[in-house]
Every structure is written in C-alpha cells, then in structure tokens.
Amino acid sequence: MATGRELLSDEQVQRFIVEGYLELPPCGDGITSPGLAFHEGIFNAALALGPEAEARGNNILPELPELVNVFESPQCKGALTSLLGPGYMMHPHRFCHKSEPGRQEQRWHRDTYWGHHHARSHCPYWVMALYYPQNTPLELGPTGILPRSQYFNRDQGRGHEHFGNGSFTSAEVAARRCWDLQARSLACPAGTIILIHYDLWHAGTANVSEDCVRFMFKFQFSRMVSPTKAPCSWICQNRTAHWQRFLEDEAAATPTEASHSGLFHYDVHSSSEGLVPVWQGVWDWMCGAAAVRTDAHTNNNNNSSTNSNNNTNNNNNDDVHMDLADLVSRLKEGDDANEPRRVASAWQLGRLAAGQAGLIAEVLAELHLDSANACQARAVSQMLVAIGPSALPLLLECPLWRHSPAVVHALGRIVDCCCERSSRFAAQKVLSDYLYAGSNCDDVRNCAAEALGCTEEQAGAWTLLDVLAYDPVADVRATACHSLLRLLEAGCMDDCLEGVRAAMLAAQKGDDNRYVAAYAAEGAHRIDHKLEALKRGDRSAMAPAPVIRWCSHGDGWLASDRRLGD
Template sequence: MKDDTPYLLDDDAIQQFIVEGYLQLQSDQPRDFHARMYEELEPLDETGPRGHNNLLPCVPELQNMLDEPKVVGALTSLLGPNYYLHFHRHDHVNYPDGAQALHKDGDNHSHNAMDGLRRYHPTRFVMLLYYPQDTPVEMGPTGIVPRSQYVTRRDVDRLRKKSERIKSEIYQSYRSKLDAEAFRGTNRFQRYAEMEADFKEMHPDLVEDINAASAPWEEAKIPLSGDAGTISIVHFDIVHGRYTANVTGKQRHMVKFLFARNEEPTAPTWNHRSKAWQGSEDDPQCPIWKNVWSWHLGTSDNTTSQRDVNELSEVLGSRDDAIALGASYELGSKADGLSLLFEHFFSEDLDLRAIAAYGIVRAAEQALPELLSRLETADTDVQVRILDLIGDIGLHASSAVASVTPFATSTDVPLRRTAIEAIGLLTQQQSPLDDAVIETLTNALKDEDAIVVRNATFAIAKLGSKACTDEIIDRLRNNLYHWHHHVRGWGIEALQRLDDPRAMKLAIRYLSSTRWDPSAKSGDRALTEQPMKESRQLVSS
C-alpha cells in the first residue's frame, strides 16, 4: 500500500493555515497540461450551464489536478480523510477590466451566517483556487486579506447591506419601466453597470462611507499570484476579491472548487508531532487560533484567560472586530465571563450578540446547561440562534441530541433547518443512531422546504452507513430529481456514503444518465487508413 504520509501537512503548516487562512502549492502536472486546461476553459460560460457547476463534466481532466497526492494530502490534513468535493465550482474569468470588491462568499445567502454576521469558525469548508496560466499581478490575480477568515466586518457589512437595499430598489425601478420580455432582452451586465452608476450618482455620501470603511481591508490584501499550476487553498470565510485590473489583454482563468469536511475531528489527520501552539501569543486573535487548533486536534480547549472579566467586558465593546472577537473567546474560558456573554447573547444588540455567540461556542459543554434551559421557553428567533450555537459546538454538545431533535418537526421553517443541521453534527459519534434520529432524518427528506431537505441529506452523508435504511435510500433516490441543485448534489454523495450496494448502483445509474459530453458533435469524422488522432492547437499560456 502506498504511503501518503509525506504528502500530509505538518504542525507548522496547519498552524499557519489556522492563522493566515491560506496556503499555496504548485501542481506537479506539466505545463502542457495547464495549457490544455486553459484552452478547454476558454469557450465555456462563466455562469453556466456549459461551465460553472458543470465545469468538471466539461473539462474532466481537471480531476487529475485535484487527485495529485500533494493536493489530496493538504485537503486530508485540513478536512479529514473523507472530505467531499462540493458540487459548486466556478471558473472566475478576469477580463481586461477593474478589480472586484472584497467580500466573503455567501455574504448574502450563507445559511451559517446567523444574524447576518455569525459564521462558523472551525475548518468545515475550504476553497481551492487553481490557475491554468501564469498569473502575475498585471493579470489581476485573486487577492485575499490574510487573517480575515474569523473576523466579522460589522461596519462594512452594515453599509453594504444598506447599499444593497438601495441598489435593489433602483434595479426594480428598471424592471417596472419595461415589460417582462423587454427586460429579459436587455444585457444583464449592462443593467448592473447602469445600476452601479445611478447608485454612485444618487448616494455619493454612502459611497464615500463604504470606501472609508473598506480602506483598511483594501490596504491589507495581498495577491495570490503565481505560475501556471499554482494552487491556493483558503478558508471558506476569508475576505477576498480580484486584486487588480487585468491589464495584459488576455483572459485570466481562476478555477474555484469548494471542499467540505465530512466528519468532525477526533484526532489529527496530518503529520502531527506536538500539541504545543507555536504561533503568535500577542495578537488579539490568538485565543481564536488556539481554540481552532484544539478543535483540529479533536481535544477540548483548556486555556484560561488571565485577564479580568471587567477588562474583557470593556474590550468586548470595541469596534475593532478582531479585538472584540478575541475578548469573546477569552470570556468564554471563564465561568463569570460566560455569564456576561449570555447576557449579551440574549440582548437586542445584534452586533454584540453575534460577537458574544463565538465565546459561548468556545465554552463548549460548559455552555450547554444555560442554552438548553432557555431553549424550551424562548421565542422562536432565539431558539434558532440557540440551536445554531449547539450545532456549532459539535461533538462536545452530543448530549443535547434528545433536546434538539423535536425542533426538527417544528412548524417554523428556520427552526427545522437549524435543528436538522445540528443533528448532523451532534450525532457523528452515536452508534447505532437512535430510532428518533433516523425517523427525523427520514421525514426531513420529504419536507416542503428545500433547505431542510438539503440539510437532512448533508447530515445523512456525514453519518454514512449508520443512517442507512431502505426508506432513506428510496427517498434519496427520489430526490435525485429534486428541483434544488443542493438536494441533488448532496443526494448523490449521500447514496455513495451509505456503504450499501443498492444505494451505490442508484448513484452510478443517475450519474451515467446525466453524464455531460462537452463535445459539440462526435463520430462525424471520416475514417481513413491513417490513425485517427487528436488535432488542435494549444493556446500559449
């Protein structure tokens, strides 16, 4: 059996990723491979359907890059051995144009962004970015802000959301002036360009405020430049965007793949030698980094802040997001600090309660008694936020499964969504699964809400053979034709992870029938006595 240990990351690399939020590799594929990938990407549609989520069927050779031992080793180190190549992928093309605003993916629709701000800190998703061409700064590479993956951007987000409401109103005004057919006939990119121009003309003060709030982030960004074959792996929530305009006159391709962790960590999955934290001790985010390091190790965070709760309480109110978050984690390490965090979490101050939530998750099982005592009697919105925290605590909250499960049948849609997602995280060490959990997941596969169905399917994929029943297989099969692509995508993966011959046959049959042939036509070349060979010119990269 081949030993892949040399391709796993070491402690230093894992800690560097935890701190900086990214790492870079160089593909071992030859340059002609990358030139071929560039050529095959050129005619595709950035937003699909020929391309986008159908990127791999259109350019299947890209899988060879994803299967390189060093890539597999890095992803295994960060996400565990059973990570999943998510069905969403995107070839971001940088035409000769301007830079892209910095953002976090899913800013507007992340189902993990409770209160519009709070995302999960543990490494449950990463993005892999691949360049098929040499990408110097002049070509407008992707830019990232190191150390931004755990940090909220409260001031930027507040202004951005205000601007988006206004832009939506402007956009709808365009729609109201045209009938539906005429509106569809206009150029989408031109409509957005006109909307941006009108917004800037009508709201110059807001534009100035956004630019001022964004300036520190813009100043901190760095380019992910590199030769053809450069691979960057970044935390899903890192702040990123196009670094500069592309001034080369040639299209730049950056292929983005999304990878998901399947199991919560119970032990290191890299070349591990020492549990000691070797990184910075004086950065305000250090308490976050140490906590994520403990999470990767599969252990509890036993650090305790040496600072006084009164001092930390004052720091918690800082408008510097990194400082406030660090204080929240420190408060979560102290019993009297946890009480203060609960006070803020159950307040009406959205900014402060989102920050306080992180410290409560850091407290892990110490926070469960208070969370569970509030869960039964709280308003629905608060119940959703409590379930979100319990799910994020993960394996350390496994004792709460019986309390969480009834909410999966609530009449409230957000409650069902959040409860099902939490069940998939809390029950991973439960074997066999309780009958109530199996019944809950089975019923959720027929929920009227697509996100509930998606979350149930994702949970089943995580639980694998433990969740395998004939009824679950049948419902997963039926959902392969669900209208929502998330349900279909996770459904294929869940069937393959049930460790059941019938489930595997159903997955393969579906994949065979939906296979995408990128060729426009085939079989139409006249046969001659000469060997039939590929004939095409590679685009120089």
C-alpha cells in the same frame, strides 16, 4: 491518478489558521499529479468554450471532467484531509472565473454558502480551492486576499444577507479604516492551487494586460467528520503550537505589487496579538480537544486551612469578575471597526468560563440573548464554541436559544466536539423535538438541521429525512441532506443504508433545488460505495472520488442571479 496523500506539517496547518490561506505550488510529475501539459490542456479547453466557460456554472466539472484530477492529486488530497479531516466532500457548487483584459477589480467580499446559509465558523468546516491553469502574474489580475481577515464579519451594508456577508467597495476601506489589514495579490505559476478559509475576504484584481486571459477554477469542500474522531489529521509532531513567529512576521508586499494590483498595502494590523486565543482555540479544536481549556482564572473549590490561601482565592475571583465585565462590554460594542475586539473578547470569555457553570450562566444572563443584535449574537456564538461542552447543560435547558440562529449554530458546533454519548443524545432529542414542533424562522430551522448532523445519533437521521422530504424551504432541505451525509460518514447509519439510499434517490429525482438534488446524488453514491465495502467486510473504506453529474436545474449563474465570486 494515484490515491496517496501528502499531508501537511504542523507549521503549514498553523499558518493556515493564522493567515487563512495556503499555497500549494505546482509539483506535478505527470504521473501521480497533473503536469504542465495537463494544465495547458485545461486552459485551452476553457478558452475554447468562450463565454460558455462561465455560463456552465456548476456544470463546469462534467464539461471538463479532467478537473477532478487536480483535486484528487496526492498533494491536494493530503492538504484537504489535513484541514478538513478524512471523508471530506466536494461541494456541488463550483465556477470557472474568466478575467479578460480590461476587467476591473471587484469589491472585497466573502462568498455565500451555496445551497444553505448558516452562521460562519472560525474552525475550518469549509475550504475553498482556487486552481490556476496558466501562469498568473500581477498584470493578469490574480485573486487578492486580506490575510488574517477570516475571523471578521461585516454587518453594515450587508443588504439581505443574514450572516455578516457584507462587502467593501475598496481596499482602503477594508484594510485601513476597519481592520488595518494588509492586502496581498496571489500571483502564481500555472498549476498552483490556493486553499483559503471559506470566510477569508478576497477580491478579483484588475486585468491590466493587453491580450491575456486568466482562468481560475473555484471549488469548495466541506468537513464531514468531527476532529474528536479524527484528531490531528496532518503530520502532527508537536501539539504545542508556537504563535510568536506569526506575530513577528513582516509585511511581504512590495511597492511593485501594489502598483500592479491596484490594492492598498499597510502594516500588519496591530490586533494580531489579541487573536492568539482564537488561533489557539482553533488549533485545540483541530487536535481533537473536547473543550478549550486554560489554567488561568480557575475556581479553587478546595477549602484551605490557611488565611493566605483564602485571600488568594478571593483576589482571583475578583479578577475573574473584573475581566468578565470588561470582556462582556466589548462583546456589546457596535460597528465593523470593533469586530477584532469582539472576536478576541469572545474567545477570551470562552477560555475564562470553560468548565465553570456559574460563570457561564452569569455571562449568558448579562448578554441578554433575547434582544441581542446580529453582531452581538454572533459574538455569543463564538464564545459558546470556545467554552465547549460545559456550556451544553445550560443551552439545552434554556428556551432563549431557540430564537437565535447563532446560538443554535453554536449548539451544533459544541456537540460536534462532545465526547459524551449522553450529551449528544440529549442534544439530538431537543433538536428533533424542536424541528418537529416547527418554527417560523427559517434560519433557526436551518441551523437546527445542521446541528443534528453533528450528534452522531441515528435517531437524528429520521428527523432529517422528514425535513428533507417536507420542509418548504430549499435551504433547510439542503442543510438536512448535508447533515445526513455527515451522519453517514460518522458510521451511525450502517444498519439502515438501504432505506436512506432510497430517500436520497427520491430527493435526487424529485426535489426542484439543484443543491438538494446534488447532495442526494452524492449521498447515494457514497452509500453504494459503503455497501460494496461492507460486503467485503471493510468498515474503514475511504470515501470515494466525488460523483460527476450534469446538473439539469440550470447553472445558477445567470446574469440576473449572479452573486459575488472570485
């Protein structure tokens, strides 16, 4: 297969930011990309597996290794590079979903983060790819989605899940009573790939056909490089985004779609305009901006010699504090129905406080991080990410963040877009000291290990190697290994590759968790590729194709252990 890439346009990236998904229509010519015969072959091979198609679990890739050609095609590689930056990684979790006649629709849900749980991010760190090898009309039960839902969490009824991973029992509850969204069924021709934001709410719809089987192969991909190092990884022709066209979009669903899919359809939710700061913030982040900036409500520190200027400044300060009080109160609102207001307020607060240490301290004090509930802590995390690097000094000095997984998660996301080496080094030291000191909270250790992977500091690698070897919790070890892969891709371990490779091989053979072993295998594979490139004097070699290996730890999808998918 060809190794070229077909990058996305500005409009496509902006549409993904707003809608949460992007459809890649089949365009295979059979030479550079898979053609129709290829897709038919995949369908027939999956059909021949019978019940084993789903039972293979993560091992569906080594069972059908030709699947890698779907995701290595120029179209798919270009789209994933555009959304996740260069060097992205194929996650070791994947699944073949089989829908037979009579299958009922699923609950609305979002997938868990397989191998390591962490707080969900508005910015695209993870993307899911849904591949359909056969024509999938509405009768076959295509995947249903709630466009624009990727920024919203559900807390009520979430059970044991940590990070807003509840589910809805019906489309009506999800679409009308909570967020007033419009559901859509992704009917598509054979060979289509749907890329969705990992946190987009979705569900498998009912298969109402008489005798047709539908397969959907779900693969996951994660970002390895900060957008500050690889900004605008698509064909960027204009860094000024235009969101008005998305506000004017009308519902595309038809009554026919609704009747076949069993989904409820409503007008586009009225809160779209409030999400513009979120869209703009994600766009700025993907363009490599170190912080979300706004010209509104900035403090004027110049001493003016005129009374009129002084009066203007005083009025602006009054407006700032009125806005602060209103936005902070929205962050404290409870229940799922208020989630759109919380999300919009978090980003508006971030834009308001960016670069203003006094306002940041005032907001953090008002929000009482030590007693915040799950939805409030998540909103604080989103606000801190929107503020950007100017929030780092307070976070590094304040002991309260050490007890909040959401805030530790935000620290890592902020560091990921911090251009100052001194700040990254300071964050690395605080996070390393904290991990070595230990914590009874697995989630905090998990988020700290994740944050270390964003520091681009070699010293953090030694901490992560110790976590990989000794932490008793598999999720934390898996996150540490994933963070080591990020540091590897950042190029900050080039002078210690052999030692890291030995540690990866030891984890691959000795760890009893399937995802730790899989990450370690991918790490050793990438290090081998990099060592060969360095021998040639090539320090800019692209990441290799994903390693294809059989997982000996079991499939992880036994009936007693099955989680939501599709």
